[in-house]
Structures are given as structure tokens and as C-alpha cells.
Amino acid sequence: MTITFNVVLIIFQILLVLRYGEGYNLFGEAGQAYSIEIYIGRPIQKLNVIVDTGSTTLAIASYPRREHDKYFETNNSTTFEDSGMQIQAKYSQGNWVGRLVSDVVEIPSLSLPQVRANMAIITKSYKFFVNGSGWQGLLGLAYLPVGAWGDHVIVESWMDSLDARLQRPTSFELNLCGPQSVTNVTHYGNLRVLDIYSEIVSDIIFRTPILHKRWYEVGVLSIRVLTNKTEELIVNKNITTDAQNFEVDMCRKLNHQKSIVDSGTTNIRLPDALFRQVVDQLKKVVQVANTQYPSNIILDNFWDHAEAACWPEPQQWSLPWLAIDLLSAESDYQYYTLEIPPQNYMRVASAHNSSGESGTVSEFCYKLGLEAGGQETVLGYTAMEGFELLFNRSAGWIGFKTSDCGPKTRITGPYNVTHSITSSCQLITPKTDMAISIKAAQWALCVISIVAATVLIYLLAPCIKMLLVKPLPRSTQISMSQTALVDQDIT
Ligand SMILES: *[C@@H]1O[C@H](CO)[C@@H](O)[C@H](O)[C@H]1NC(C)=O
Ligand SMILES: *[C@@H]1O[C@H](CO)[C@@H](O)[C@H](O)[C@H]1NC(C)=O
Ligand SMILES: *[C@@H]1O[C@H](CO)[C@@H](O)[C@H](O)[C@H]1NC(C)=O
Ligand SMILES: *[C@@H]1O[C@H](CO)[C@@H](O)[C@H](O)[C@H]1NC(C)=O
Ligand SMILES: *[C@@H]1O[C@H](CO)[C@@H](O)[C@H](O)[C@H]1NC(C)=O
Ligand SMILES: *[C@@H]1O[C@H](CO)[C@@H](O)[C@H](O)[C@H]1NC(C)=O
DSSP states (O other): OHHHHHHHHHHHHHHHHHHHTTOOOEEEOTTSOOEEEEEETTTTEEEEEEEETTOOOEEEEOSOOSTTOOOOOGGGOTTOEEEEEEEEEEOSSOEEEEEEEEEEEEOTTSOOOOEEEEEEEEEEEESOSOTTOSOOEEEEOSOGGGSOEETTEEOOOHHHHHHHHHTSOOEEEEEEEEESSSSOOOEEEEEEEEOTTSOOOOOOOEEEEOSEETTEEOOEEEEEEEGGGSGGGOOOGGGOOOTTOOOHHHHHHHHSSOEEEOTTOOSEEEOHHHHHHHHHHHHHHHHHHHHHOGGGOOOHHHHHSOOOEEESSOOOOOOOEEEEEEEOSSOTTEEEEEEEOHHHHEEEEEEEEEEETTEEEEEEEEEESEEEOTTOEEEOGGGTTTEEEEEETTTTEEEEEEOSSSSOOEEEEEEEOSSOHHHHTTOSSOOOOOOSHHHHHHHHHHHHHHHHHHHHHHHHHHHHHHHHHSOOOGGGHHHHHHHHHHHHHHO
């Protein structure tokens, strides 16, 4: 009797702890990505890093950029190890140069063991850090081929180090919620790391396959303006689209170079022509609405030149929803649709409401969450807010479900089509466009590593097996990464 009671009590306590532990661990200022607190070195140094699914390497500032700016003081850490090797990385905006080092890393809000991980300490950067941003680096969560690079250097990611330490593959879940309220535009969210022992809530989730394990590359089939979803505004028949059919021409353009899911990017970035198309449709709807609500007029500069538009009051948008069609992981003849409300793409840029003796000064500014991006498609966090995304790294899919925080989004589908989506949208054709020089260099490096690693694996097969089941001594981490890479490219 008492035993049962005790068991019940313990279970109750565990549940209590689990509930309590569900707090949010990601925060960011308006227009900046979500960052998480991280402990590095011994004694620990507390830093904030952006949670970035668009890159792979943990990279940290190691020099003071301005007064009062935090940075990683390498001399203070007793566990710090410096390889002395130069590495660098280039992002769509900005770049940095640094050294490959390793130290003990822990993320206090995730109950995970601390791991010794490779990182880049940034010694020089260009247009990378943002003034007064509150973050000092990036935590890259993508795959090895797009890590920082250098001559004969492979930089293992924190996630790979974690997998090696736990000796099992992990997945992670991102739940991005957007601004706290109309007056506090600090956005918040949650990152969770899951493995086979995690309690997995079995909700229906829609899964999309990761087409190449480099960035999180997915098949985005179309981006549509859902005019029929906004009651008052359906006027022009020409601009309604057929919800059941995406255009083959559009999906080829969207994936011509690549389509990626990138929490480190703010906007939804579309190839130039498609950006025009979507924005023109939105403008048309707004022009019609303007005749009804002249006080809400939005100027062309807002749509065309990424200018902020401001009002004295926070805005309730009666604008169309956007639909994003994604290839389904269940079948090549199936897709589903993420539907996002105007609240997502009318991004809050700033909110001020201060009352003094001279009265109240208030200004609420918004920016368009869409931008033109040459040939690429990037689903930045504007497309992720209001959804819960599960990145199953080892199995190669991303699961979506609607979130219980942030904008009220919808997921519809699956919809069946009669032709193979991957072939009609040319999703698996070899990517000829390797013009981005850094990627080319990386691939050259990878090929060399693969050849080297294959020979090594053949010769060292017994040793590697042993290493896999024992905690890895530091010097073997690099070959560990290479085996992962070989596995992935050969299968
Ligand atoms: C590093 O150590 C020095 C001397 O103990 C201290 O003044 C400084 O604040 C430390 N820096 C950091 C980032 O902890
Ligand atoms: C950075 O911010 C500081 C104070 O917040 C300001 O004085 C400085 O001019 C800013 N620098 C740039 C490049 O914007
Ligand atoms: C906004 O919310 C964040 C997170 O809860 C909090 O730290 C910050 O102080 C708030 N800002 C204002 C101006 O209330
Ligand atoms: C702005 O502040 C004034 C005075 O404090 C308050 O009455 C008003 O409700 C606030 N507006 C918003 C949108 O919070
Ligand atoms: C990831 O996918 C594998 C294989 O489909 C599955 O066994 C595992 O449970 C998934 N992980 C999570 C966290 O869903
Ligand atoms: C779509 O196809 C699947 C099999 O691939 C089938 O089970 C399902 O019933 C179909 N759905 C519709 C709405 O036709």
C-alpha cells in the first residue's frame, strides 16, 4: 500500500519537474534570430549564441568588439585546447576568420551531459556581428558538409559530438513563438534535444524529407497567396489560386538552386521572379482594402524596398494568409500545405509606448517578412513561427505540427497528385550550380576525405568499431566525422 503510494508520489514529482522544466530557452530582439544561453570552458563562461539550422559549426567571438560586449576569454579557461589551425566561414551576409579549438560545452536549459566539442573562435569578422544584439556567436545545427572550413580541417559539429558522447543519434525540436505581446517585441521560443529515450509525444505530424544532408534542404513546391481565406477581401477572381494544384514551373524555380529551412535567417527568401509575383498579389489585395480602410494605407516602399511602416497603434491585419506546399515524406505523390497568417509576414520591427508629462508617444513599426533572394529559397524563422518543427537528423526528415504558442497557423493535407513530384519538380537532379565558391571548395575537401576515410575504414575497421562503443578520445573525433560522412554519401 505505502509502496504504491510512494510510487504515485514519485511519478507525480517527476511530472511536476517535467512541467516546470517546460520554460522557454530561446529569446531574441525584433529582427534578430533566436538565441540560447551556453556555458563554455572551466570555470564556465556564459554566452548567448544564435540557434542556426543554416550552418553547422559552433562559432564564438573571442575578442572584444565594443565596450561592454561579451566574448569568450580563452585565457581564462583551463579546459581550452587550441589546434592553431585557421578556419573560416561565409554566410549569405557577412563572414569570419578564426581558429579551430575545443572546449567543454554545456547548454544549461537542456538536460544533456556536457561535451567536449570543436568550435571556431572568431578572431576577425566582417558584417557578421550585429551592434547591441545580445549574442556572441552561432550554434550551427546543420550537417557536416556545410561546416566552417580550412586546409585539411574538418570541424565536427556540437550535435555530432553530442551523438558520439551519448552513443546514439539525437533529433531536435524548434518551437518558435514570435513576439511576447504587442508592446514587448522580444521574441521567444524553445529548443529541445530528443533521443530514443526521450518521451516522444505522438501527435500527428506532417513530415517532409531532407533531400540532401547538407543544409536542411527540402522540397518547397509552391508559395501561394490564399485570398479566399480573408472573408472581406475576396474581390478579384484572377488572383485566387487553385489550392489543390501547384504549378510545375513554380516548383522548379523554387528548388532550382536549393530550398532550405534556416532558423538563422529572418525572412522568407524567394527567387526574384516569385517574390515579385507573391508581393504583387498581396499589393493588389491591399489596394482593394485601402479603398475600404483608408487609414491603413501601406505605401509601396514597404512592399518593394523593405521599408518599415509605422502606426500609432498596434495593427490587426486583415490580409491574406500565405500557403507553403511541401513534399511529403510518406509518398512521392503527396504534399501538404503550411498556412501562415499575416501576423507572421507582417513582422514587428519595433514597438514604443511611453507616456510622459507631454502625453503618450507611441509607434508600432512593421516590416515585410518576405525578400528576394536571387535563385535560392529560404524558409527563415518568419515561416517557422507558430509551428513546432522536429528535425530528425539521422532519419532525414523534418516533422511539422501547429504550435501552442505564437501565431495561429494551420497545416492541411496531405493532397495527392497523379505524377511523381520529385521528377516533375526536378528535385533530385544533380545540382550543376556549384558557383558558390566556398561550397565547391568544401566538396573538393569532402571528396578527398571520403577517399582517405574509405581506405582508413577498410584498414582500421576493427578499431573504429571499438571507438564507436567507447567514449571517444579527443584525437579520434575527426575520423568519427568522416565515417559519418562516408555512410551518408555511399548509402
Ligand atoms: C578573465 O579573468 C580575468 C582575471 O581573473 C577577469 O578579470 C576577467 O573578467 C575574466 N574574463 C571573463 C570573460 O570571465
Ligand atoms: C553601436 O552601438 C553604440 C552604442 O549602442 C553606438 O555608439 C555605435 O555608434 C554603434 N555602432 C554602429 C556601427 O552602429
Ligand atoms: C520583454 O520580455 C523579456 C522576456 O520575458 C524581458 O526580459 C524584457 O524585460 C521585456 N521587456 C520589456 C520592455 O518589458
Ligand atoms: C500605451 O500606453 C498608454 C499609457 O500608458 C496606454 O493607455 C495604452 O493602452 C498603451 N497602448 C498599448 C497598445 O499598449
Ligand atoms: C527519428 O526517426 C527514426 C527512424 O524513423 C525513429 O526511430 C526515431 O524515433 C525518430 N526520432 C524522433 C525523435 O522522432
Ligand atoms: C492519397 O493516397 C494514399 C496512398 O498513397 C491513399 O491512402 C489516400 O486515401 C489518398 N487520399 C486521397 C484523398 O485520395
